[in-house]
Amino acid sequence: xxxxxxxxxxxxxxxxxxxxxxxxxxxxxxxxxxxxxxxxxxxxxxxxxxxxxxxxxxxxxxxxxxxxxxxxxxxxxxxxxxxxxxxxxxxxxxxxxxxxxxxxxxxxxxxxxxxxxxxxxxxxxxxxxxxxxxxxxxxxxxxxxxxxxxxxxxxxxxxxxxxxxxxxxxxxxxxxxxxxxxxxx
Numbered sequence: 001x002x003x004x005x006x007x008x009x010x011x012x013x014x015x016x017x018x019x020x021x022x023x024x025x026x027x028x029x030x031x032x033x034x035x036x037x038x039x040x041x042x043x044x045x046x047x048x049x050x051x052x053x054x055x056x057x058x059x060x061x062x063x064x065x066x067x068x069x070x071x072x073x074x075x076x077x078x079x080x081x082x083x084x085x086x087x088x089x090x091x092x093x094x095x096x097x098x099x100x101x102x103x104x105x106x107x108x109x110x111x112x113x114x115x116x117x118x119x120x121x122x123x124x125x126x127x128x129x130x131x132x133x134x135x136x137x138x139x140x141x142x143x144x145x146x147x148x149x150x151x152x153x154x155x156x157x158x159x160x161x162x163x164x165x166x167x168x169x170x171x172x173x174x175x176x177x178x179x180x181x182x183x184x185x
Contacts, residue, residue, distance in 0.1 A: 001031030003087040005112065007069060007077070009041045011048045012155055012177065013060035014169045016148035020117050021061065024090050027143040028115055034084075035066040042072030042103075048156075052182055059172035073103040078111040086112065088141070093118045096140075097126050106135045113139045119147040159183035 006021050025033055037057045039050040046053070050068055058066045071077040074089065089112045091099075096116045099105050108114075116127070131137040150168045158165055160183050165174065177183060 002029065003084050004028065004030035004033040004090055004115070005036055005077075005084070005087050006033060006090045007036035007038060007074065009038050009044065009046045009152070010035075010053050010057040010060070011046050011152050012053070012056045012159075012169055012183070013173055014148075014150045014152060014155060015167065016150050018060055018170060019148055020090065020092065020145055021064070023143065023145045024088075024115055024117065028088055028141065030088060033061075033064045034087075035061045035064050036069040036077065037066065038072070039068050039070050040072055048182070052180065055180070056173050056176055056182070059176045060170050062172065075102070075104045075108050075111070078108065084112075088113045088115045090115050090117065092116070093122045093127065096130060099130055100133055109134060109136045109139045113141060115141045115143060117145045118142055119145055121147075156183055160185045 004024055008017065010017065021033055021035070024030060035057055037050065037054045054066065054068050069077055071080060089108070091114060093116055096114065102108060118127070127142070131140060134140070155165050155168060159177060162184070169177070
C-alpha cells in the first residue's frame with residue numbers, strides 16, 4: 001500500500017488543503033494518507049498552538065490519519081519513520097520551487113518520492129530548474145490541480161476581524177474555530 005504524507009502548519013486548514021489531498025489520493029492511487037501537522041515548522045513562525053492546529057486538521061481530514069509532527073524538517077520526519085517504506089510526500093509547486101533550500105533535499109528523495117501539485121499557468125521552467133539540480137529527478141511526480149484562491153494568512157486575518165470565511169474552510173473546521181473561539185482577537 002502506498003502511503004502519502006501531507007505536511008504543513010494547517011493554520012487553519014482550508015479547502016485548498018483538502019482538495020490537494022483528495023486529488024493526490026485520486027491521481028496517485030494512495031492507499032493511505034497521513035496528515036502531518038508541524039508542531040514547530042522550521043520554515044516559518046506560527047502563533048496558533050500546535051494542539052489547536054491538530055484539532056483543526058482532524059476536523060478537516062476526518063477520514064485520514066492526522067498526527068502531530070515534532071520534527072521541524074522533512075528529512076528528520078522521514079528518518080524517524082522507516083515503516084512508511086518509500087512514501088509519497090505531497091507538496092505544492094511553490095514549495096517545490098524552494099525544494100533545494102530544504103535540509104538535505106537529495107536524501108529526502110532517497111527516502112520518499114515527491115508528488116508536486118501544479119496549477120495551470122505555473123512556470124514550468126521553475127520546476128525544470130529544480131529537477132535539473134537533483135540527483136534523482138525521476139522520483140518527482142507532478143499532478144495538476146485547479147487553483148484555489150485561498151491562503152491561511154488571509155483566513156486568520158478575516159477570522160480575527162470577526163468576518164465569515166464561508167466555504168473557504170470545511171464546515172467542521174468552521175465549527176471547531178467558532179466553538180473554540182480560535183483566531184478571535
